[in-house]
Every structure is written in C-alpha cells, then in structure tokens.
Amino acid sequence: MRYFAQFRAGLGELVIDALRRDLRSVKVVSSDGSSLIFDAGTDPSTIGNLGYLKNAFSVLGMIRRCSAQRAAEQFAEQVLSTPMLRRQGRTSFRTMVSVDGRLLGLPRPAKTRLESAIAKATGARPSPRGGGVEYWLIGRRDVESMLFCQRLTTGIKPGAAGSLGADLAMLLVMASDPRPDDVFLDPFAGSGSIVRARMALPYGRATYSDLAAGAPYLQVPSAIRRRARVTVLAEDALELPSISSGSVSSIVTDPPWGEYDRLDVDFAAFARRMMASFDRVLQPRRGRLVLLLSRRAAEVTRGLWPSANLRLVQSHQLLVNGHSASAQIGGRLPRVG
Template sequence: MRYFAQFRAGLAELVLDSLRRDLTKVTVVSSDDSSLLFDTGSSPSKVGQLGYLKNAFSVLGTVPRSSLQRAAEQFADQILSTAVLRGLGRMSAFRTMVSVDGKLVGLPRPVKDRFESAIARATGARVSPRGGGAEFWLIGRRDLKSMLLCQRLTAGVKAGAAGSLGADLATLLVKASAPRADDVFLDPFAGSGSIVRARIALPFARAIYSDLDVGEPNLQVPPEIRRDKRVKVLAEDALVLPSVPTGSVSSIVTDPPWGEYDELDTDFATFAERMLAGFDRVLDPRRGRVVLLLSRRAAAVTAGLWPGANLRLTRSHDLLVNGHPASAQIGGRPERAG
C-alpha cells in the first residue's frame, strides 16, 4: 500500500532509516527534505502509530498535477465513479484539508462543496469542519507529478520544550540505536530529558539520566522520569560518570555540547576524546551501542575518534536541528556494529 509522510525539514535520512526498521518492505517512490511517498506491506494503523512523523497518510487516489480546483473536481468524479473510498471502515464524520508544499490552503467554496458532497455520498458520513472524525487531504507537492487524495492516519508529533530536541528527533535517535527490551540505557548529557523520555517509551530494563545541571534551577527533570523506579537520575560529569560501573551500559544515545557558544572549558577535540574514553569504560565490551547527535562541524572531529575508544562508527546521517546542520553518528562495539 502507498503512503505519504511529512516530517520536520532535514530529518529525511533518519526517518527513512527508522521506517526501514519499523515497517516491512519499504520502497521509496519519491522524497524531498520534509516528505516521503513510499510503499510498504505494513498496515495503515502501523504507519499511523509512528510517533516521529508529523503527519502520515494512506494514499487513496491520484490525478495528474494541475490547479487545485481542477484536481478537487477530478477527485470528486473519481470518488463517485470508482471504489477509491471503499473499504475504509465505518465513519460518521469527516473533514477535508488541502495542503500544497506543506502549507494548508483553501479551496473556492463551490469546489469544496462538490468535493465534500462526493465524499459524503461515498462514505455515508457527514461533514464536520471542526474535525473529530476522518480527515481527507488533497495534497500537492512541487516534486510530485501527481496530486494525491489521502486519508490522514496520525495525530501529529508534539513539539519539545524550548531548547530541547523535538520528540520526533529524540525518537528517531533512539530508534537508530536498535533498542532492546533488556537494555541498560544512558544519556549522560540528558538536559530536559527528551532522549530519555523517548527511550523509556519503549521496553527497557534500566536507564540512567545524567546531567551536570541536575539540581540547578534551569533544569527540571521531567516528572515521568523522576517517577519511574527503573530510571536513575544523576548529576555527574559525563566525562567521568563515577557511579556508573565499568561495562554496565548497553546503549548510549546522547546530544552532547557541540563546542559552540563557549560551552566548554577546553577545545572540542580534547572534550570529545575524553567523552568517548568515558563511554568506552561504561559500555558493555561486547554489545554496547552508541548514537551521537552533533553539529556537522563537531561530527567531523568525533568521526576519527571512535576507533580509539574501541568503537566502530557504522552510519552517519546528515540532518538539520532547528535549521542548524547536524549529524547523527551511529555505531558501537566492533562485533555489534555491523
């Protein structure tokens, strides 16, 4: 079945990496910086549950690219004369939305009425402009030769707190670490906790949330992290982590300081070398995995440092974090990292 997904600009590589893990037989039909048209054998409900997509849709029909008005009229005809809306299950209400290159736009009233009355006739549902029922979207995209008639599957991702990673990116980083139910997880630069929250939303054994600023007024440990008895909260220097035993951690996913804005009292290369030496100590010598989010410039420095910490860097994805060029580096112990 064909699907269309929208995500935050700059996350395309990481999103595709996660889709390939989460869904079966993913084939990309077309993609750009913030959207993907793809086929998969997985069900709409499975695609709709992927929390890192801003919007996910099943594609019900296509018409050749033309004006919005013309496309809406063609879809109205298609809905009345073919089975495009059959088999969608029972629905009592719906609304329609029109999106062009990621922006919502309006249709002239008579065209919208015709489009909506075709859907109402085919589904037996009534129009509910405020939502609460099904959503049918007409989607146009600069890079697509067709316009799409879609049903929306997701409720959308929640934005993260100011200065924190969004929940979508945190989830993508966690997924890139190939999480396991028996993981002992560590984020040693946990900040507002977005990565730890994304990690504990999936099965895990134990987790460590550590940040030098724990206990300072500027850092509030999220209540769900404080409440969870399996999560240890520490205020330790990530370069030392004195209370984390050697070899006790199976997975680290973290967003360290990027060495910008005078964050560090040493040069970034020295900091990164000490950080990776600390990770080498606490990580399980056989199955330890690491995912690092860094600025593109910092990533160029750390790339050469993994082998010295007995780690292999297996994949690196370029992305944008709030418009800032960044990289996600993914790897682990050499025998695990393949």
C-alpha cells in the first residue's frame, strides 16, 4: 500500500531508517526535505500510530500535477468510477487541500463535486467542522503528481519548552535498536524527552540521570518519577557512580554540545571522559550507543568511538531547532576469536 508522510525538516534520514525498522517491505518512492512517499506491506492503523511522523496519509489516488481545481474534478471522477473508497466506513468526512505547504480553498463547484462523489461512494455526509474522516488533496513542489489521501494521524504533540521534540526523541530511540529486555540509560536526561520515548516501548529497566535532577529549576516529570522500573539519579554523566560496570545495554542521549552550553573543561576533554564513562557502564557484548551532537562536536567524538571499544556504524546529518546536528549510532566492537 502507498503512503505519504510529513516530518520536521532535517530528520529525513532518521525517519527512513525508522520506517525500515518498524514496517515490512518499505520502498521509498520519492522524498524531499520534510516528506516522503513510500510503499509498505503494513496496514494503515500501524502507520497512523508512528509517533515520529508529523502527519501520515494513505494514498488513495495519484494524477499528474495540475491545478487544485482540476485535480478535485479528476479525483471526483475516480471516486465514482473506481473502488478506491470501497472500504471506507459510513462516517462523517471533510475535504482539505494543501499545495506546496499552503492550505487552499477550492472553488465551490469543484468542492461540491468532490464531496458529492465521496458521499455517494461511502454513504457518509460532509462535515466542514471535522470530527470524521479527512480526505486530503495534496501537491508538493518536488513531486510531479497530485495525491488524493486519507489522513491517518492527528499530528505529533509538542514537547516541553527547551526539550527535544517527541518525534526526534522517538527517532533516536528507534535508532538504538530497542529490545524488550533493555537496561536503558540517558545520562543527560534533562526534560526527559528521550526517557519518555523509551518508556513508550517495552523495556526491562530504565534510568533517568541528570546532575540537575534534584534542583528546584529542573523538575523530573511525574510520568518518569512514578513509572515502575525507572530509576532517577542526579549524577555526573562522566562518573555515574551508581551504575554498575557493564550493566547497561543501551544509552541514548543528547549531551552538551560545547557550543551553546557552558562546560568546565574544553569539549575534547569532556568528550573523552564521557566516552570512557559510557565504555565502563555499557555491556561488553551488546552495548549500544546513540548520541545527538552538533556537527562540530560530532567531529570530536567521531575519533573517540574506537578508544571506548565502540564502533560507529551510522552518522546522520540533521537540523535541530535550526542548528546543524549529527546523530551518531553504533555499539560494541565485535569480538575477535
């Protein structure tokens, strides 16, 4: 089945990797900086529940790029002459139009023609205020086709001010190859976005750690404090005295970047101690690590993975709040002999 998905600009590489982990037989048809069209052998309800997609749609029809009015007329004809809406339930619906990122209104004759066709094919009634199924006519600047889609999601929820977005946090967690028995750690947990994303999936135990966790100006979210099998620590990530050596199976974290944060030492020295700390606590055979860093900081940490007995497997270039960033993904070096 064909789908259209939108996501925050700059996250495309991580989104495609996550889709390939989550879904069956993913084939990317086209992509741009903030959206993609892809085929997958997965039902629409699964696509709609992917928390890292801003919006997701099942593609019901495609025609050559044209005006929104002409597209509405052609899709109305297809709705009446093909079984594209055969499985749609008898619920209310509304139609929306988005062309090159802008919401548009259709001329009344074209809108009426499209809505009448949908009503006849489904037995449903149009409801301008929403509340039912949403059918979207979509055109993208870099796509040669107009799409007729059914919306599957209601949009991602924003994170707390100053925190990572829920979508990026989930993408970083997905990049760690999460497993149901994981002993998870975020040693620079801050607002808890990454820990909350990890808690949304099956896990063994999880640790939220941040030096400021006990300070009045940083309150650990209650959803984390009260969750079973979650430990809250206020410890220096460069030491982690409460974490036993070799006890953590995965670390996903957004450490200070050294450009916008104050550090007591230069970033290179900080990074060496950080990677040594991670080397100590990660399990010797299956430990995995995901770092979100500025591009400049990533150049420093890139050379430190081998010294921490870790292999850097992937490095994705991203944009985070307008800043150039890198997601570094890897794990333990394979044992020889």
